[in-house]
Amino acid sequence: MTSPRPTAAVLLIGDELLSGRTRDINLQQIAQYLEPLGIPVMECRTVPDIQEEIVAAVNALRAKYTYVFTTGGIGPTHDDITADAIAAAFGVGISEHPDALREMAARYAAMNTEFTAPRRRMARVPDGASLVANPVSGAPGFQTGNVFTLAGVPQIARAMLEDIGPRLQTGAVVHKVTVKGKGLREGDLAIRLGEIDAAAPAVSVGSYPWYLGPDNNGVSLVARSVDAAALEAVRLQLVALSESLGIKPEIEA
Known part of the structure; x- marks a missing residue:
């Protein structure tokens, strides 16, 4: 299906980006992936690991653009709060997704690695969200409305785009x-x-x-x-x- 001009925004999440410790390349690879689909990236924001900042940015961007892509903050540690922030932005709960839980449990079992509570955190997604496949490390991203939540690791984020592409409404190239x-x-x-x-x-x-x-x-x-x-x-x-x-x-x- 072709639309005259679907648009996108990118929201980069993480204290490490704002401190300069980590150099972002996700904006570049998301924009390069979307360009042949006729979906220009019109805005990019970077916010810290603060839930209120993430919620405010998500709500502003999803109201303004056809699609929003977030990167970062969906790992197993205490400062990985993006899933909770997306749930708060949409006003829904958050829980372990049964498909994500099953796939991750099987993956860790195959690696003979304990599926610990921190690792289980990566199976939590906002209620009603659909999963975005992660062929690199297994822990999924997810789609909530017009917002796609990706990992911050560039290799993983790029791999996730392949599962997102068929879901997008394309525009004039x-x-x-x-x-x-x-x-x-x-x-x-x-x-x-x-x-x-x-x-x-x-x-x-x-x-x-x-x-x-x-x-x-x-x-x-x-x-x-x-x-x-x-x-x-x-x-x-x-x-x-x-x-x-x-x-x-x-x-x-």
């Missing part, structure tokens, strides 16, 4: 082209670039400079649109703009 000019300077192209952007309302045009040293710097001009013909017209204008400044650009789809 956004096509992208990059005109990369080594030696380009934003100050030289700003006026003309603004004119190109204003004349093509169906296309989003952005300018992204890079600097890796005196001999390796420039600007990437990135255009995005669901309209392939409009995008091609803008691509030609961006190439012409770069060439007018004496720089032959590289083109990346």
